[in-house]
């Protein structure tokens with residue numbers, strides 16, 4: 001199986017845009033593989049590579065000038081770097097507006113304090129990423145969007161968030177329904193004008209709908225493909241195994257696993273990494289995953305494939321993992 005085979009499967013899935021989420025440990029080649037996949041996909045449709053990785057290697061590899069604007073790279077290929085800081089600011093501002101809107105009694109000082117608390121809450125960054133991911137599904141300017149993610153731990157937390165939210169929102173809606181009906185009854189008893197609509201409850205319903213849709217998209221094979229990347233070493237392989245399980249647990253399936261930077265046997269023996277490499281590839285091949293789960297190997301390049309041209313060149317040297325190494 002080669003990268004082309006993997007692309008073939010992705011192409012056959014449909015969905016506009018179809019989102020390809022690339023996951024792996026830091027340094028294994030996620031950004032490089034994202035460029036390879038984006039480049040190949042751009043031959044059959046307008047493609048955007050989005051890097052959520054704050055290491056911002058995409059900017060370097062593709063020489064993006066205005067990093068946060070969608071830039072056309074070549075043919076149908078486009079790229080953009082996600083700016084966590086900027087999006088976080090936008091997000092807290094949005095929260096402050098919402099707070100003022102649903103709790104008009106709140107003083108400015110309190111709103112600012114609440115916004116500060118939100119910014120420093122655990123899970124805030126993941127939430128910002130998730131919101132951005134949500135916007136990608138409705139970006140109909142592109143046929144394909146390749147998402148280069150932050151390191152595995154953060155990514156898995158992001159993907160788990162909608163499920164956690166659904167649980168919380170379910171409970172909150174129940175609680176708020178009771179509060180709203182009590183408020184309504186009390187107002188009527190007191191002879192005041194009773195407001196049947198509750199803005200907080202409306203907001204909770206709206207959020208629940210949004211996360212439900214997002215959760216559905218994330219596990220829908222026709223909207224989303226997951227490509228996992230590892231180097232032939234124990235830790236990156238372990239992270240791939242963990243990711244396969246987490247994704248399957250969520251109800252999503254893995255479309256491809258790429259083992260990147262494979263060293264030729266002779267060289268691997270000389271470097272004393274032959275056994276480790278062989279065992280790591282063996283673990284990837286033995287991994288049980290539902291769906292097509294295409295496994296591709298990419299050889300270690302003599303020079304880092306840190307430009308589009310070089311990445312293209314390196315992408316041609318993909319190998320089938322089941323066959324003996326060259």
Ligand SMILES: Nc1ncnc2c1ncn2[C@@H]1O[C@H](COP(=O)(O)OP(=O)(O)O)[C@@H](O)[C@H]1O
Pocket residue numbers: 024025026027028029030031032033053055057260261298299300301302303304305306314
């Ligand atoms: N097939 C390869 N051969 C040689 N070097 C590679 C290969 N793939 C990636 N690299 C290099 O490995 C380093 C990490 O790659 P990168 O794509 O930035 O990883 P990540 O996005 O996972 O952190 C970079 O210096 C990159 O040029």
Ligand SMILES: [Mg+2]
Pocket residue numbers: 030031032053055056057058148
């Ligand atoms: Mg990267």
